[in-house]
Amino acid sequence: AQTVTQSQPEMSVQEAETVTLSCTYDTSESDYYLFWYKQPPSRQMILVIRQEAYKQQNATENRFSVNFQKAAKSFSLKISDSQLGDAAMYFCAYRIPNAGGTSYGKLTFGQGTILTVHP
Amino acid sequence: SQTIHQWPATLVQPVGSPLSLECTVEGTSNPNLYWYRQAAGRGLQLLFYSVGIGQISSEVPQNLSASRPQDRQFILSSKKLLLSDSGFYLCAWTLNLTSNTEAFFGQGTRLTVV
Numbered sequence: 116a117q118t119v120t121q122s123q124p125e126m127s128v129q130e131a132e133t134v135t136l137s138c139t140y141d142t143s144e145s146d147y148y149l150f151w152y153k154q155p156p157s158r159q160m161i162l163v164i165r166q167e168a169y170k171q172q173n174a175t176e177n178r179f180s181v182n183f184q185k186a187a188k189s190f191s192l193k194i195s196d197s198q199l200g201d202a203a204m205y206f207c208a209y210r211i212p213n214a215g216g217t218s219y220g221k222l223t224f225g226q227g228t229i230l231t232v233h234p
Numbered sequence: 235s236q237t238i239h240q241w242p243a244t245l246v247q248p249v250g251s252p253l254s255l256e257c258t259v260e261g262t263s264n265p266n267l268y269w270y271r272q273a274a275g276r277g278l279q280l281l282f283y284s285v286g287i288g289q290i291s292s293e294v295p296q297n298l299s300a301s302r303p304q305d306r307q308f309i310l311s312s313k314k315l316l317l318s319d320s321g322f323y324l325c326a327w328t329l330n331l332t333s334n335t336e337a338f339f340g341q342g343t344r345l346t347v348v
Contacts (some may be wrong), residue, residue, distance in 0.1 A: 150336055158322060160339035206277070219285050220266045220328035221293075222337055226277040 117142045119209050121225035128197045129233050135182075136192040136228050138207030144168075147211045149183070149190045150222070155203040163205070166190065194230075202232045236261035240325045240340030247347055253298075253312040255343050257325030260306065265327040267308040268337065269300055272322040284308060285330065320347045 118141045128134035140149070151163040166174045166183050173181050178198075182191045194201055207225040240257045247253060259265050266285050270278040280293045282300035290300050297316050301309045308325060325340040 158342050158344075160324065160326075160337075162336045165336055219283055219291075220330075220335075220337065221268070221280055221283055222278075222326075223280075224278040 117144075117209055117211075117223045119207050119223050119225040121205075121207055121228050123228045124226070125229045125231070127231040127233060128194070130197055130199060132197055133193060133195045134197055134230065136194075136205050136207075136230065138190045138192070138225055140188050140190065140207070140209050140223075142188070142209065142211075144211050147209060149181075150208040150210075151179070151181070151190075151192045152206045152208060152224075153201075153203045154206065154227070155200075160206075164192065197232050199232050199234060202230055204229050236327075236338065238325065238327055238338055238340045240343060242343060243341065244344045245346070247315050247345065249317055249347055250314045253310070253315050253319070253345070255310040255323055255325075255345075257308045257310075257340055258306055259327045262306070262327070262329065264305060264330050266330050267302060268326040268328075269308065269310050270324045270326060272324060272342075274321075278324065282310070315347045317347050320345055 120139045122137055147168045149166045153161045153163050164174050164176045164179050166181055173183050178195045180193045204227045206227050208222045210222050237260045268283045269281040271281055272278050282292055284290050284302040287302055287305055298312050323343045326337040328337050329335045
């Protein structure tokens with residue numbers, strides 16, 4: 116079974132600084148997708164960034180980027196120029212493709228990392 | 235554009251009472267639908283998923299059930315709530331037959347069983 120591990124229950128960063136959140140996963144699949152979701156105090160789940168395992172290039176979305184190490188099964192999130200609005204719980208998630216399988220788009224989540232941003 | 239509605243936002247129910255949480259998706263057809271539970275503000279656990287009307291798969295044995303009476307409607311139910319059913323429940327959807335899209339989530343229901 117696939118598992119996702121976030122080893123940092125809590126992290127903090129100063130405003131305008133950079134922080135990296137860690138995520139590792141366990142899978143025997145070669146094709147899969149990885150996501151980082153943000154859950155602010157409103158508890159609305161918001162997609163931050165996604166990475167397809169077949170792509171070697173790391174995904175980036177403005178101030179958010181990932182370091183995807185497929186062999187190491189590692190998928191970390193880097194937040195640059197941190198802002199107060201980045202304060203939230205961040206979840207790493209994994210899924211395998213719908214096509215040809217029985218995953219039906221199910222996501223497996225890590226336990227989350229609470230990020231605090233200090234002004 | 236697609237939207238997902240989930241209600242109620244907050245619910246306080248006594249032990250032994252029934253439960254019905256509803257989720258509807260607009261702007262798409264034949265979505266995959268999911269119910270997740272988040273306990274104690276931590277990770278999300280998949281409870282049920284559905285790939286079509288009347289098709290429900292359960293991920294974990296529990297006191298809850300799910301139904302999909304219409305293509306874009308997903309309902310989470312219980313006949314008799316337990317204290318352990320308290321938590322934050324999230325409905326989500328994904329496009330069917332498309333492998334690389336993310337899941338879109340409703341705003342969640344905070345359920346407290348007293």
